[in-house]
Amino acid sequence: MTRNEHPILIVGGGLGGASAALALARNGFRVTLLEQAPEFGVIGYGIQLGPNVFPMFDRLGITEAVLQAALHPKAVLMVDSVDGGTIARVPTGASFVSRFKRPYIVIHRADLHRILLDACAATPNIELVPNADAVSFEDTGSGVRVPTRDGRIFDGAALIAADGIRSTIRQQMRGEGEPRTIGYVAHRTIVPMADVTFDVDRDDVVLWSGPGFHIVHYPLRDRTLFNIVTVFKTRNAEASDTASPHPDLDHVYRDSHPTMRALWAMMDLSHRGWVSSDRDPIRHWSRGRVTLLGDAAHPTLQTLAQGACMAIEDAVCLADFIDLSDGNFEEAFRRYEQARYLRTARVQYESRYLWDNFYHVGGIEREVARETWSHRTEEDMFDCLAWLYDGIDLPQQQGVAA
Numbered sequence: 001m002t003r004n005e006h007p008i009l010i011v012g013g014g015l016g017g018a019s020a021a022l023a024l025a026r027n028g029f030r031v032t033l034l035e036q037a038p039e040f041g042v043i044g045y046g047i048q049l050g051p052n053v054f055p056m057f058d059r060l061g062i063t064e065a066v067l068q069a070a071l072h073p074k075a076v077l078m079v080d081s082v083d084g085g086t087i088a089r090v091p092t093g094a095s096f097v098s099r100f101k102r103p104y105i106v107i108h109r110a111d112l113h114r115i116l117l118d119a120c121a122a123t124p125n126i127e128l129v130p131n132a133d134a135v136s137f138e139d140t141g142s143g144v145r146v147p148t149r150d151g152r153i154f155d156g157a158a159l160i161a162a163d164g165i166r167s168t169i170r171q172q173m174r175g176e177g178e179p180r181t182i183g184y185v186a187h188r189t190i191v192p193m194a195d196v197t198f199d200v201d202r203d204d205v206v207l208w209s210g211p212g213f214h215i216v217h218y219p220l221r222d223r224t225l226f227n228i229v230t231v232f233k234t235r236n237a238e239a240s241d242t243a244s245p246h247p248d249l250d251h252v253y254r255d256s257h258p259t260m261r262a263l264w265a266m267m268d269l270s271h272r273g274w275v276s277s278d279r280d281p282i283r284h285w286s287r288g289r290v291t292l293l294g295d296a297a298h299p300t301l302q303t304l305a306q307g308a309c310m311a312i313e314d315a316v317c318l319a320d321f322i323d324l325s326d327g328n329f330e331e332a333f334r335r336y337e338q339a340r341y342l343r344t345a346r347v348q349y350e351s352r353y354l355w356d357n358f359y360h361v362g363g364i365e366r367e368v369a370r371e372t373w374s375h376r377t378e379e380d381m382f383d384c385l386a387w388l389y390d391g392i393d394l395p396q397q398q399g400v401a402a
């Protein structure tokens with residue numbers, strides 16, 4: 001039994017779009033999920049997920065499956081790129097779970113995506129359409145129309161754009177042009193753990209920070225894989241993702257710790273790079289029967305490792321408001337953005353602040369950061385993160401009136 005004759009269209013089958021499809025279908029709505037790529041969910045790198053996302057997984061019915069595919073690091077560490085000393089440490093073992101009720105995990109993105117897509121496939125009312133590159137939208141007043149590049153037209157009751165940081169739908173809605181770039185580019189690599197022969201922490205999430213660069217690494221899939229992300233300042237960071245940048249890199253890791261240099265040597269830069277970018281927060285990202293979700297609405301630097309978590313929170317929150325507004329999409333979208341903009345703006349602003357003032361500082365600034373943060377107790381660290389990791393009250397839990 002479906003609640004809507006015409007499907008709700010979702011553009012973008014990333015983690016945000018797939019979560020929104022599942023959340024809506026579980027509330028009884030018919031959904032069509034349009035993805036430009038020929039295949040859903042192929043980004044094959046790791047992702048960190050905070051405890052705040054687990055109540056969302058509960059609502060999506062996928063918590064068990066996610067936990068089975070995940071690893072539980074004992075700590076998230078920031079270490080000094082020159083001498084390897086600890087700058088900051090957030091324990092993510094038993095005391096963390098006791099404080100935040102849910103774990104901190106790392107998981108292969110492809111595994112998380114597969115869990116979401118399997119759940120979508122097992123839920124009636126979701127149509128998954130690959131090879132559907134949405135080029136624009138029309139709000140007809142009583143519905144929406146979305147043409148795709150190959151000439152098809154999709155009609156729906158409303159449109160949710162989860163099409164990422166370079167959202168086509170946002171561009172039509174707001175006309176802002178390219179996202180803000182900051183001169184950094186990220187590269188991701190996964191290698192078999194057996195190939196990691198040098199001395200390095202293979203259990204935790206470790207972030208090596210230095211002036212103009214950082215490296216993050218952690219294990220995946222029962223510790224059989226090692227995920228490495230390197231981020232560095234480059235003169236070649238352009239407004240779009242780079243297929244193969246040729247940055248002037250010789251200087252970047254020259255003075256860094258031997259482990260960092262060994263990590264750097266494992267990187268394969270011939271693969272795609274992600275230009276680090278975001279946008280300024282906005283208060284409103286809906287118009288009529290059209291709204292935005294995830295990176296399309298509030299793209300953030302990856303400093304807090306929360307972009308996907310925010311997209312998944314958006315998805316469940318939005319599905320609740322659509323449920324409560326029972327077909328009045330304009331009303332649902334207004335309540336959704338009102339509920340989400342402050343939290344997501346804080347993620348955007350704090351990510352920028354920490355990127356400049358914590359992750360990438362050098363010289364005396366680095367020493368001051370280390371002096372300041374290395375003395376913080378476990379409780380101090382938990383208090384700093386509570387606004388984020390304590391999570392949100394979902395509309396249906398708050399008993400928000402219909």
Ligand SMILES: Cc1cc2nc3c(=O)[nH]c(=O)nc-3n(C[C@H](O)[C@H](O)[C@H](O)COP(=O)(O)OP(=O)(O)OC[C@H]3O[C@@H](n4cnc5c(N)ncnc54)[C@H](O)[C@@H]3O)c2cc1C
Nearest residue numbers: 012014015016036048134163164294295305306307308309
């Ligand atoms: C290096 C790096 C590390 C990160 N680490 C973390 C982390 O550890 N934890 C975390 O929570 N977040 C992390 N993030 C952020 C996270 O990746 C994003 O915030 C998240 O993927 C956003 O999800 P989304 O569904 O909104 O958009 P996306 O993941 O960008 O998905 C958008 C989807 O829309 C599709 N699409 C685009 N245009 C169209 C169109 N016109 N028609 C149809 N389909 C379209 C795309 O193909 C894609 O599938 C990281 C980001 C980077 C760059």
